[in-house]
Amino acid sequence: MTEIDEALSPVTRASGGSTGGASSAPPLIRARGLTKRFGTFTAVDGIDFDVAPGEAFGFLGPNGAGKTSTMRMIGCTSPVSAGELRILDMDPDRDGPAIRGRLGVVPQQDTLDNELTVRENLLIYGRYFGLPREECARRADELLDFVQLADRGKDRVEPLSGGMKRRLTIARSLINEPDVMLLDEPTTGLDPQARHLVWDRLYRLKQRGVTLVLTTHYMDEAEQLCDRLVVMDKARIVAEGSPRQLIERYSTKEVAEFRFAPGIQETLDGQFEGLADRIERLPDRILFYADDGEAVVIAARDRGFHPETVLVRRSSLEDVFLRLTGRSLIE
C-alpha cells in the first residue's frame, strides 16, 4: 500500500460518532485515558476522544470541568500526567516544539503585546515560527484584512475593544497557517455583535478546511460552530456526538417553560405528573420536555395551571447538559 492509500484508508474510530464528512482520515488528535493532575487534584480524569481533519470539535462544559487543562495539553504547554495523547501523529512530550509549530492557539486570556502596534504583534509572532520577515509582512496584511482590522494596523493594541483584540488574537494564531486551531472560549466576555463577527470568521476558516478545536460554556456557540462535541463535567466526558445527535439522544424535540408568580411554584410540587416526558424544576421556572410543547401548554391549562409566562421552544444543548448533570451550564 502506498503512503497516499494508507492516508486515505478508513480508520476504525474508537469513539464512534459521525464527523463533519471527514471520518475516513486518521485522527489529527487522539487521546486515550488522557489525565491531568495538579498535586492531588485531578483536572482531567482519563478522557478519550479523536479529532478528525477538517472537523470542528468542541469541549462543552461549565467552568472547572477540565476544558482548559485539556486544551493546554493539546497545545503542548502542559505535560500529560497519564494516558496517551498523539497530535498530528507526534508525541507532545518529545515533539512539543514541532507540534506547536503547526498549531494556532487562541488562549482564553489575551496575550497580545500592548507595547506594540496591531501589525507588529503579527510580525513578531510570525518570527517565532521562523518565518522570514517578508513572509511575515505578507501574511500579516492578509490576516488583518481577514479579521477586518486592516485600518488599525498602525494603532497600538491597548485601546482596541475586546472584540477587536480577540480578532487580532485569531489573526495572530493563523500566521503560521496552522493545521489545527485551538480556541479556548473564543467569545467569552464579548458583546453579542462582536461574538457574531468572531463566529463568522471561524466559520469561514472551517469552510477552508481548517480543523477547529474549541472549548465553550455557551451552548449556542457549540451549536453554531461544532460538527461534533463532547460534554465535559467534573473532569470527565459525559456524552459525545453532534449537537443534533446529543439533543435527540438526551432531550425531547421541544420544551415548554413555565414561569409562575413568586412563591407559587413551590406550592405546585407533584401536581404535574403525566404532563410531559420529563420535568425539570429550576429555581425560577419549570421545564416540560415533550415532543409537542403546545400540547403540554394546553393540557396544563386544562388542569387549571396559570403560569405568568409560557415559552415553547426547541431543545438545545443546555437541556442536554441539564439532563446529563442536573445542573445548568452557566451558574
Place this chain on the structure above:
Amino acid sequence: MSRVLEHRALQYRRTFRASIFSSFGVPILFLTAMGVGLGGYVDRSADAVLGGVSYLEFLAPGLLAATVMQTGSFEASFPILNGLQWGRIFHAMAATPLRGRDVALGNLAWIAIRLTLVATIFSIVIVLFGASRSPMIVFAIPVAVLVGLAFAAPIMAFTATQRRPDKFAQLFRFGITPLFLFSGTFFPIESLPGFLQPVAWLSPLWHGVEVARGLMLGTIGEAPLLALVHIAVLVAILVVGAMVAIRKIDARLEKG
C-alpha cells in the same frame, strides 16, 4: 532565543530616546554631585587617604558597576513579571515552537545589550569627566555588564516564582541597596568594621568593582590572577543563575 531578543528590541524602540537620555543623565548627576562635589572635600581633607587617587577616580568605576547592577536587577524583575503575569507575552511565546530556555536566554541576551548600552554611555561620561587614568576602561564595560548579568540571572529565576511584585520592594531594599552602598563603591571595604569585610567579599558587585577599578586606574597588572578569580566568581553566578532561571521559567510556563 534570537526571536525573543528581536521582540524585546522591537518593544525598546518606543522607549529608546528616554532611555538614552537617562543613561547620560544618571552618571552626569552622580559624578558631579559625589565625585566633584563631595570628592572635593574628601581630597582636600585627607590627601593620601586613597593612595594618591582622587575621590572622583576612586568613585567612577564603583558607580559604573553599581549602576549597571541596578539596571540589570530591575530588568530581571518587573519586565519579566510583566511577560509572565500581566501581559502574559511569554505565554504567547510558549504556544509557539519556542521553549522556556528561549524565553530565559533571549531575555538575558536582551538585558546584556541594554547593559552594554548603559555601561558604554557611563564610560563615555567618565572619560569626559577625566575620571579614568587608563584606556583599559574599554574593558571595564564588559566587566560591568557581567556584574549586571550576575544579578539579572538569579533575580530572573526568583521573578519566575512570583505572581505579584510585592517582594521586589524587599529585594531592592534589603538586597540591592545595601550592596550598592557597601561593596567598595563609595569607600574601600577596608573601612568597614572587620567582621563585615568577609560579607563584602560575598557581594558580586564588590568583585566587579575591584576589577573595574583596577582597569580604570591602570593597576590591574599588579594582581592579574586575583582579577581572574573575581571574573570567575561572576561568571559562575551568571551560569548557575541562568540555569536555574531556565528551569523556573519552564515550570512557570507549564503552570500557565
